[in-house]
Structures are given as structure tokens and as C-alpha cells.
Amino acid sequence: MAKWGEGDPRWIVEERPDATNVNNWHWTEKNAGPWSQDRIKELFKNVPVKTDEAEIHITEVEKLEGEASANNRKGKLIFFYEWDIVLKWSGKLKDGTDRTFSGQIKVPNLSEENDVSELDIQISVKDEDEEGSKLKQIMLKAGKDLVRRQFSTYISSLKEEFSKGMILPQKEDVKPDSVKTITSGFNKKINMDPIVNRDQKPAGFKISTTTIKQTHKFQCTAQEFYDALTRTEMVMAFTRGDVKLEPVKGGQFQLFGGNIEGKFEELVPGKKIVKQWRYKQWPNGHYSKVTLNIDQKSDHTEVTLEQVGVPSEEAEVTKDNWQRYYWDAMKQAFGFGAFFT
Template structure:
């Protein structure tokens, strides 16, 4: 890999008649629209897709496939059962994404007009219908990861077959997508100044301060909200590693009211760390958490903000039921 700030021949797209992505080095993306989910249930059918908002994407970088999908779907259903009054309603699927297992995806069933016959159909959809819908969603995700990625992994120059088992998602993938290619040379590069900025965020959690502190300092709880293995040495100077090694650093100070970390993303320029301070303050009816992160590369500011929101704060609230404040 080239040194920081220098060119690299792998970044030069050669003029090739076959347009081959040589050695799978360059980004190669495919974007997919979620087509209409048309399926029949025992006593009713979907007659219309009222809403289908979101996106799905498969990326290939250096031979690794990375998947994202996030959909908000509203379907209109109607009963096939003969009745004096039409029995119809809606199916709301607000959180189909790679963050959630299919079994955790919310499926809300509503009924247009409440009647005895209508309530019976709604009850059926709540039981057998949800299982059927989840089965269809599983097939969609499977198609995204298999059928739609055909041709995204291309042969390497040495004809070595690529093992496509390393499929990542979430924070790991986000960090790779928003990263900058940096030097693998461990020696400190001279004459390279990085423009940095400071991030500040405030969050409120419906829990005691001690409970929030435990979330950040108990291996089992960190594994729960990050959804993966972690390394955690809970002491001053101790090391931590989260999200498959994409986030790592050292504890500079750790008390029940303040956690200070020397924090970096794996894809940042070699040797560059930011300083993260998390202040934990218990109020009358909630705990207030203030994050200050000094030394974030300017090019990574927005993605770092989004990742704190999505993969720390929201994940903690969802996992432990600490609630949301509007």
C-alpha cells in the first residue's frame, strides 16, 4: 500500500476493453430497490404497496462483500372471505434492516373497520400471517446476499479463488465505507498534518447513572449492544476493542461519573487518535450523558456522529430498554 499522501497504481483505472476491476481493488457497488412483496395468505391477500421507502446496497471492496438494507414498508391487505362488508387493513414493517434479525423485525397489523369477522382475520394475521411474512423477508435478504451479488467478486490476477464468507454489516461496514485509505507503514510519517474537529453530543437515558456506567464497563453488556465479541481491560491504561477491531484504544480514566478514552477508528491515518470523554450525570428522573470527542479528522466528522448515534446510543436504548426522550 502506498504511503500516506502518495499515489498508488491500484487506484489508477486502466483502460481495458473488458472493463475488469483488476484484483477487486476498486469499490464496486450495486443498489437495489425492494420490489413489491406480493404474497397470498390463507384468508387474505396484499392488494397494494402503500409505502416502500429506504434502500439496499451491496458493496465489494478488495474482495469483501458488505451489505446494507433499511426499509419502511406499508402494505394494504384485503380478506378473500365473503362478507357483507369488505374486510381490509394494513401491514406496517417499519424496521427491516441489517441491524435486526428477521425474528426481531416489527410487523404491525391494523384493521380498517372493527367487526367480529374482521377481528378474526386480524387475529389470524397476528399469528400465522406474521410467520408467513417473515419467511418472505428472509428470502429477500437471502436473495440480496446471493443472487444480486453475482459478478461482484471477480477473479484475481493470480487466479486464486476468493472465499466469500466474510460478510460484515453495521458499524464495521460503515467505517469501511467512510474511511480513507492509509499507510500500513508503522513508522510515523513526517510532514502530514491532519485537519481535525470536535464532536459534542448529549443523550438522555431512562436509567440510573450506575446502570449506564455498567453498560460501558461490563463485557457481557458491551457485547449485547455491539452484537459481537469485544476486548475490554477495565483499568487505567487498559485496552478496548469493539466492532470487529474497527474501534479500539485505551482507557485514560474511568470512574462511575466519567470515562475517558484514547479512541480511534482502524481506518484513520496511522497513529492518529482522538480523545473521548463521556460524562455521566444522574438527574431526578433520568441520566444525562455528554460526549466530547476531540481530534476527529474533518473528513470523518459526519460519519463518526452518525455512528455514535446509531451503534452506541440507539443500540443501548434498544438493547436495555433505557427509552427514548422526544
């Protein structure tokens, strides 16, 4: 087999003035947070709400907390963003007393978890008397529509702005991958296959357990594989769902809508991951111990999994789920599965 990088020309990484990630094979990331903050503030600065009943403006952003990033792997762009936003608005009725009212618009979770059309948008008015209530009702309709349009503009411009320079020139003798723009996948929830025909056992119930052992090869560096299981944005990319992850000793994790949970026991970057791991359908309080040894070879990375304490009746399902929801999903998301001789 060829030496590291020789078999697949997309692995060739050479020094050059624009970047080192030739052929877009490695995971690269850009922080889109500061740009996003400026763009969102710009989109909501003194914006008129179109209605025949009142003169209303969204005046400014009062609160903006969160993060955004753009990531490239194998010519695919993965965008991650999550924002908690409060906007200010003011206005008056055209047939009212010429009194000006003010209020807030709260958007607690602008992210890939929610499509813009499904955003939780909360409207409030400071003085909710008869006129104030009318203005609030107008904002609940026309104001919400405007907010959704502005956020759609932000998402489109985020992807347009951070696509620039993320996909680098390909070598002339390499057929480029088709470039795709995908999201982190919050709207594509994965439901792991449930265990059927089994009653949930109470905590402390004695069960028969077994050990699972697997060895797999991945076309990536050891550090890239380690990052794919310990960096939130990368875990989100291959699990296609919301993730809770604390990659430190004693830190907890939750994946696949809470179907998988546990905590980290040992983390050695690029070398080893040890964690307590359980499937939601297992007997209450029962955890297995997962040890992942990561060994970088000359032309690939070999990963050995040992999982001790798997309920015997669920060993096959657990094996299948590792393959389907971890290894195959990681290869698809990051291109870790391509080998050339």
C-alpha cells in the same frame, strides 16, 4: 520496499472492458435500491395467506421508503438495506357474513439491525368489529409468517442478484481470496469495554487530561481510508452496528450503540478529519479533540492521530479501544492491513 502496488499484486488496477477493480481489492458499490423496490412490490402483489378459516390476500405495497446497496472489498460482499414498508391486505371469513375487510401491515425497520424472525410487524384492520377482529387475529399469526417468508426471499435474492459481477476475475498469477458474503453486521453488536471502578463525574468537574498520539500504516489509498471513516455503509461494515453519521462540518455522529459520539469540525477529503469525540463513560459533557492526518505514501497510507483532552485515568483504555475497535476492525473488514515486500 516496493513501489505503490508492486509488492502486492492484488493492488494492480488496469484498464479493461468489464471493470477497473482487478482482483477485487478496492471498495466498489452498486445501488440496489430500484431493484429492491421492484422485487419487494413483486413479492407482495396479490399474495394469498394460507389459512383454513378465511380467504385473505396481501394485495400490494402501499408505502416503500429506504435504500439498499451491495459493496465489495477484498472479495467480501457487504449488503446494506433499510426499509420502512406498509402493505395492504383484504379478506373475509369462510363462515362469516361474506363481508370483505381490509387493513394494513406495517414493517418500520427491515434492515440488518433486525433478523427477519425478530421483525416488528404491526397488523391493523379498518373495521375492528367481531369479524374484523377475528381476521386480524388470523393475520397476526398466518399473515406475519407469510411476511417473514417473503422478506427472507427478498434478502436471499438481493444477495444472489448483486453478487453477479461484483467479484471480478482474478489475475492468473494471483491466488484469489476466498469469496465471502457477509452483511453489514447489524446483528453482531459490539459492546466496548466499560470503564470500571469509577464514578461518573458531573459536568464542569475539573479533571486531569492527557494527549494521545498514534501513527499507523494502512495498505490502502488515502481516499479509501477517509471514506472508511466518513461513509455510512463503510463505518457500519467495520463497527458492525447501527451508525448515525453526518459527515459535514458541524455534523454529528454516534457509533457502537451510542458509546462513541461527537461532531465533525473539519473534513478535507483524503487528507484530514478533525472532530469532537467522547466516550460515553467519560465525565458528563467532556469531549476530546481528535485530529487525523492522512498521508498517502508511495506504497501505503500513513495516518497520524492526535487526541487532546483524554481523561488521564482512561488514556490506556482509550488507546486500546482505538486499536481494537477502529484500526484492527478496519483492517479486518477492508483488508487495509496486508503488506508484502
